[in-house]
Amino acid sequence: MPDESWITNHAEDAAPRIDDAGLAPLLSPLFHSRVVADQHYQRGLDQESRGQWDRALASFRTACALHPERILYLLARGRICQTHDLDPEAADCYEHARRIAPRDPVVLFNQAELWARHGRLAMAVQNLEEILSDGSSHLAGRAMPVHRLRGDLALRTGDYSRADEAFRTALALVPEDAYLRAMVESLPRFAEFNRDAEDISPAKRLAYTQAGAMLFGLLDDDGVTIPDYPGIGLETLDEVASVIARPARTLQLLGSPAYIGALDAPSQPIAEAITDVLGGTLFDPSAPLRKGTGGRPPVLLVTVNASDPGTIGAVTSLLRAEGQTVWTYAIGLRHPIGAYHGVIDLVSSRGFVEVPWDAPSRETTLPVEGLGAELASCLRRAIEALPTLTAVTSHLAWHSSHRRFASGSLRDAFAQSGIC
Known part of the structure; x- marks a missing residue:
């Protein structure tokens, strides 16, 4: 949704006022209905700020009924409907507003977002072009969301040159925006993935579409290309740290988990290291959290070479039933990736x-005891060595733009983070 300035800074209609006839207008039914409409609108804003969206919507509906030509009320009602998946009502609000003010940029933008959500991309693009038909100087701080949405729409249609132009224009307006930086840096990867089907690695397409997971690859992999590793041996703790550094940094950006647990004995040092670096509490997944966890804190479950998907699914289902948001991270898989659809994030x-x-292939292996703290030191160095945030944010941006590949847990995390 657009930022709040798209709603609150809308040009006001002329307010009711006393004319030369004195107090007569104050006694008219029209004046009274408009005053009452504004009271309902203000009440709706207060209710919305307190999370009472159903009551807020009722207030906005009443305001619109009392003053149906007030664009501000229609936008407030349309926005809250759009936020809570009442899209038909939102569409009616924007259509009504456009009949009143066909070229209003706020109305055009909100309607474009709604159309884009339903795949009506050409109509959404037409709205944005109309907003920019007189340039963007008149938009002031509202220009960046317009260009950002232009870039998102161009990306969805595969027009990468236009997407690049739009994202760069938006980034020039707000240079500190992490999402825009990531999108500019990631466009070559998006183009590579979305080439004609015969040019795409079948393994790569299968991996994303079946797993519903964020795949990171290993070591020097760019985070989008997924090599066909039949298996890999990590010889040192530094190598292990280099593999888990990007997922750990991603979890920091999405919101560090409050509780971290190992699903199997070989995962214990990794769970301990991630807990040490990200903070949080190490816990035993065999004794699920039940009380005193403060709402829906993220829980991370770690596994080395995820084994039975049914067992992992049972653990995650139990935790979710107790109100936790659960993410699962696997450093490797024992079965084909399609077996873990909806289980591994x-x-x-x-x-x-x-x-x-x-490591069964080695004559001697490191003892598990005490490895967590040592691995944590390696992990901190590996995170610091990541090339700025490009590898992480570009991967986040890729998944943000291709959410159909992501698990429900990741989609929720994207929605709640300010990164994508």
Whole structure:
């Protein structure tokens, strides 16, 4: 949705006022209905600020009924309907507002967002072009969201040159915006993934569409190309840290988990290291959290070479039933990735991974005891060594733009974060 300035800074209609006839207008039914309409509108804003969106919507509906030509009321009602998936009513509000003010940029923008949400991309683009038909200087601080949405729409239609122009224009207006930076840096990756089907690696397409997971690849992988690793052996703690650094940094950006648990014994050092670096509390997933967790804190479940998807699904379902938001991270997988659809959220390798403390191919392995703190030191260095935030934010941006591939937990995290 647009930022608040798209609603609150809308040009006001002329307010009722006393004319030369004296107090007569104050006694008219029209004047009274408009005063009452504004009271309902203000009440709706207060209710919305307190999270009472159903009451706020009722207030906005009453305001619109009392003063149906007031665009401000129609926008407030349309916005709250759009936020809470009452799209037909939102569409009616914007259509009514356009009949009153066909070229109002706020109305055009909100309607464009709604149309884009329903795949009516050409109509959404037409609205944005109409907003910019007289340039963008008159939009002031509202120009950036227009260009950002232009870029998102161009990306969805595969027009990467136009997307690049739109995102760069928006970034020039707000240079500190992490999403716009990531999009500009990521466009070559988007183009690479969305080439004609015969040019795309079948393994890559299968991985994303079946897993519903954010795949990171390993070591020097760019986070989008997914090599066909049949298996990989990690020899040192530094190598393990380099593999889990980007997922750990991503979790920081999406909101560090409050509780972190290992689903199997080989995962314990990784869970301990991530807890040490990100903060939070280490817990035993076999004794699920039940009380005193303060709402829906994110819970991270870690596994090395995820085994039975049914077992993992049972643990996550139990935690979710108790009110927790659950993310699952696997450093490797024992079965084909399609088996974990809806179960694993973040994956570092589609194949089997040997970690130094659990490597059957080696004659000697590191003891598990005490590895967590040592691995945490390696992980901090690996996160610091990430090339700025490009590798992380570009990957987040990719998934934000291709949410159909993401799990429900990740979609919620994107929606709640300010990154994408």
